[in-house]
Amino acid sequence: MRVYLDHNAGAPLRGPVRDAMLGVLAGPPANPSSAHREGARARRLVEEARAEVAALIGAAPAEIVFTSGATEANNLALRGVRAGTHIVTTAIEHASVLATARARGPVTEVGVDPEGRVAAADVLAACTPEVGLVSVGLANGEVGSVAPVGAIAAGLAGRGILLHTDAAQAAGRLPVDVRSLGVDLLSLSAHKLGGPAGVGALWVRRGVALVPQLTGGPQERGRRAGTENVAAIVGFGVAARLAREELEQAAAHMAALTEALLAGLRARVPDLVPNGPQVGPRLPNTLNVRFPGCSGESLLVLLDLAGIAVSLGSACAAGAPEPSHVLRAMGRPPEEARSGLRLSVGPETTAAEIAYAVEVIARTVAEVRARVAA
């Protein structure tokens, strides 16, 4: 039996998504820019998907720019608006925001509290007159904290500063509505939602001037050149529709599972340290825990061998776990920052899988502790 508890790295493809994509792949050639009937069909499929993605976040379809994923969407947002201005972001952002912000120009990285929470006041205080763009992730995929993006938007109102949020980890898990958030740009990823990897979107509020970073074609209203990946976009559309329709029920289900997971582990494992917010808003599907006395790397390997797929937050291209920059920003020393085990569930994870995972994790932690003590 394998239990997949790494949905924040990539969720399994949902069945209806796969079926829709297979239909596209089995169908006629599909270049939406072509003048013939085949092209017209492809165009219709892309626009239907665009409407679904827009509906997930309360946006107008014309404001959606399809990209190759949230990383490209974050790059497009940070490089495509307000060039030359300073940027304010936070120390716990995904690497595609942090590295891009640093490459873009002057950047202020606002810190977080020991539970991984961003304070709106800290972000606003960093907004000096040179600042033209603020980028704060809506939810953190490593520890599950949720940023006060709405409050930041309210504080920035009338100051002429654009606000971007990376919602890749929030969509499908929390209500995400661009109008009530008050942001200007928002990034999405399909494969965190049960769609395919390799497609995402940047929502750009109507009226925000965006300089395309990929040029040489009229696609996406001139904002992102390149023939559309129609099958992936169709899959994204279906995943977005499922996420929207199931949100309330899925969020409650996932919250119950992570609660059961933490309660089960607490009951079975002495000496467990949760990372991330224990009260207040948080991702319903994410749990980050450290087991003192156990190296995160060894636990990850043993759990993998025992059939439980988990992660240690970020990893290099070869899969080597690195000390988590998020846990470091939360004030954890390096050894602890490389031992936070991230467990993330999805809408199709079952209570039986969680019970089994508790069993295996508790047994594995006890084994490792016994070996270290020997």
Added chain:
Amino acid sequence: MRRERVVVAMSGGVDSSVAAARLVAAGCEVIGISLRLAADGEGSCCSLDDFHDARAVAEHLGFPHYVFDAREAFAARVVTPFVADYLAGRTPNPCARCNQHVKFDLLWQRARELGATRLATGHYARIAADPASGRPMLRAAADPAKDQSYFLFALDAQALARTVFPVGDLTKAEVRRAAAALGLAVAQKPESMEVCFVPGGDAAGFVAREAPPGGLRPGILVDEDGRVLGRHAGIHRFTIGQRRGLGGGVGARRYVHAIDAASGTVTVGAAPPGAAGVVAREVTWGAQGPPPPGAAVGVRLRHRQPLVPAHVLVADAAELRLAFDGPGPVVTPGQAAVVYRGDIVLGGGWIAGALPADGREAARAAP
């Protein structure tokens, strides 16, 4: 019955790949682990390609493979001392340090946590049982051209008991043939001979870049009579016995005899700087314990150099002192002095210096 779980340290090269394959064939439950020692793209090893090669071998042979991050330990235990050694006038041996502190220490800790009973590497060395005690002893490889026992002297009997060198009884050609027979893509992969974290083999350039501010020791070059021959950019550019690259004013056929870190003075002489003996510290002794004073042994003073006949003056838990029997070889502080009886490694230590007192006279008299 549950199979024995063995962790194999995999570099992505042919030796550790065949080591893993032989353990799989022997019925072990193999877990392959590659260590990330430096940032991606630095030096010539632990590149992404090497990790991918290791993973491909693991997939091909059907065992799991993971990459662990050992950058902090490697920087602290290998790279920083490497730079510090050069800045102190010594010539470090990072491979032996890495074996001692990273592969057979940190990685073994992880292997133990993983429930492994032994740790395997692709080193060319063998482990034999001491006939008297039955405890494991380190032994040179079957292929003398590839023998790496010099780098492994710091493994004591306790460490050897949990270690396996599956290719130690093979020649390199046999390893490549075995890899080809198994269909491993790494069968003909060229081997890396350089210090893995030093780009282009330019140790002096690396030390200059990594040195703390004010850490470089420029100074003068003098001959044995104290005559100043010129200036140099730093003592890290020199090693004892070095003949090339001494600079224009020094002339041909001069050898580095001494490096004084405090003053930055490098002394050169017309003859190779032979020593009468060697003093080593941080010693490790194998299952047979230290040889008694007066014992005739062979000592290796640098990797790939022939064994030097010597007699033991002192061999205890703290120190090793040997007198060379023949013409004095070059002794390089920072390298290891590894003591052999035949092809058995008795032990060794880190070279602190050449045997004092008459050492300088002996060096002059040497041919």
